[in-house]
Amino acid sequence: MSLLGVHMALSAGPTVPLPVPPDVAQRVRSVQVTESDSRPTVFSIVLDAGRSGPTAALDSPVLTTSPLRANARVVVELTMGVLPKVLVDGIVTETTLVPGGEGQRAELTLTGQDLSVLLNRTEVSDEHVALEDSLQVLAIAARYAQHGILPTVIPPPTMDPPLPMERTPTQQATDWRHISDLAQWHGYVCCMIPGPVRGMSSLYWGPAVRAGLPQPAISVDLGPATNVQGQVSFMTDVQRPENVEGQVQDARSGQTMPVRTVAPTRPPLSALPVWVEHQASLRSRQFRGTGISAAAAFARAQGVLDASVDAVTASGTLDGSAYGSVLRPRMLVGMRGAGWSADGLWYVQQVVHHISREAYTASFTLQREGSGALTPVVMV
Structure with a gap:
C-alpha cells in the first residue's frame, strides 16, 4: 500500500514474517497501530474479503491462501x-469476518x-534466587531470544540484592505481568519496541526516556507550516501528582x-x-510496604512520585504527509505555535497510526509535568 511519499509494507508468516503476496496486499483497506509507553502495542488490519474468480468459488482467498490468519506473526x-x-x-490474536450483503462489502478484520x-x-510459579529486579528481567528475557527479542534493561538507581539467607524473590504470574510489576515498583516503563529491522524487537525495561534528540516539531496555527488536523487540546490535572509518606521496618536492621x-x-x-505550583494541595499516599529494606522502600516511594508528576496532557492529530516523519512514543517531541x-x-x-489508501494520520x-517552554526553539 502506498500514498504520495508514504509506503506501507506488510509481512506475515507462522514464525518468520515474509512480505505478503501482491494479491493479498491489494486487499488491505486500512491498518491501525496503537503504540504506548506503558501498554502493549495493539493493531488491527482490515481486508477486503470479497469472493471473485474461479479460485474463490467456495471461500474468500483471504481465508484460504493468505498468510494473514490467527496466530500468524505480522x-x-x-x-x-x-x-x-x-x-x-x-x-494475530483475533479475527472477525463480516460477509457482504445489502450493498456492503465483505470484510475480514485481524486484531x-x-x-x-x-x-x-x-502463568509461572518460580523462584529467582539471589537476583535483584533487573537481573530477573534479563533472566526472563533470555527465554525468548529465539523470537528475535533482545533485552534493553536499565538497572534502577537503588538496588536491593536479595541475600538467599534473608529472602528469595518469587514469581506467581506470567512473565510479562511479573516484569511489568517490577517496573511499576521503580516508576519504570516496560514495553516492546519493534525493530530496527523486520523480525527483531527490543524488550525495554527502564525509565521513561526524557532526554536526547527530539523528533520533528508539531506545528500549531502556523499557516502553511501547520502539520496538525483540527485543534490540539491541553489538559491540566492538578490531582495527578502525589507524594508518598509513611514508614518501613528495615528487614535487615529491624529499625523503623x-x-x-x-x-x-x-x-x-x-x-x-x-x-x-500546587505543592500545598498535593495528594498524599500512605506507604505500606513490608518485608523490604529501607533502600527498597525509598526506591518504591520515589517510583510512585515519578510516575505521577506528568499532570499536563496534550492531544491532537497529525497530518502524516505534512509532518513528513513517523511520530513514535517513548521519545521527546517539540511543540511550536501554541x-x-x-x-x-x-x-x-x-x-495511534491510521493508515489507509487515502491518507496517513x-x-x-x-x-509533561507543567507549563512553560524551557527551550526557545525546537527542531523542525
Whole structure:
C-alpha cells in the first residue's frame, strides 16, 4: 500500500514474517497501530474479503491462501523517506469476518498485539534466587531470544540484592505481568519496541526516556507550516501528582525508618511544574510496604512520585504527509505555535497510526509535568 511519499509494507508468516503476496496486499483497506509507553502495542488490519474468480468459488482467498490468519506473526513497516520504520511486530490474536450483503462489502478484520503476548501466555510459579529486579528481567528475557527479542534493561538507581539467607524473590504470574510489576515498583516503563529491522524487537525495561534528540516539531496555527488536523487540546490535572509518606521496618536492621518523597528525579520539561505550583494541595499516599529494606522502600516511594508528576496532557492529530516523519512514543517531541505555556519539549506517551489508501494520520498523546517552554526553539 502506498500514498504520495508514504509506503506501507506488510509481512506475515507462522514464525518468520515474509512480505505478503501482491494479491493479498491489494486487499488491505486500512491498518491501525496503537503504540504506548506503558501498554502493549495493539493493531488491527482490515481486508477486503470479497469472493471473485474461479479460485474463490467456495471461500474468500483471504481465508484460504493468505498468510494473514490467527496466530500468524505480522510486521507492519512504514516508510517516509529512505529508511523503513517498523510500527509493530506482533501476533494475530483475533479475527472477525463480516460477509457482504445489502450493498456492503465483505470484510475480514485481524486484531493482535506485539510480542509481549508471547510472555503473557503461561502463568509461572518460580523462584529467582539471589537476583535483584533487573537481573530477573534479563533472566526472563533470555527465554525468548529465539523470537528475535533482545533485552534493553536499565538497572534502577537503588538496588536491593536479595541475600538467599534473608529472602528469595518469587514469581506467581506470567512473565510479562511479573516484569511489568517490577517496573511499576521503580516508576519504570516496560514495553516492546519493534525493530530496527523486520523480525527483531527490543524488550525495554527502564525509565521513561526524557532526554536526547527530539523528533520533528508539531506545528500549531502556523499557516502553511501547520502539520496538525483540527485543534490540539491541553489538559491540566492538578490531582495527578502525589507524594508518598509513611514508614518501613528495615528487614535487615529491624529499625523503623520514615519514608517520604520530596521531588521527582525525572529531567524537567517545563518551566512551571504543577507539583511545585500546587505543592500545598498535593495528594498524599500512605506507604505500606513490608518485608523490604529501607533502600527498597525509598526506591518504591520515589517510583510512585515519578510516575505521577506528568499532570499536563496534550492531544491532537497529525497530518502524516505534512509532518513528513513517523511520530513514535517513548521519545521527546517539540511543540511550536501554541504559545509559551504549551510550546517546548514534550514526552510522547501514545501514538495511534491510521493508515489507509487515502491518507496517513497519527493521533498523539503528549505529557509533561507543567507549563512553560524551557527551550526557545525546537527542531523542525
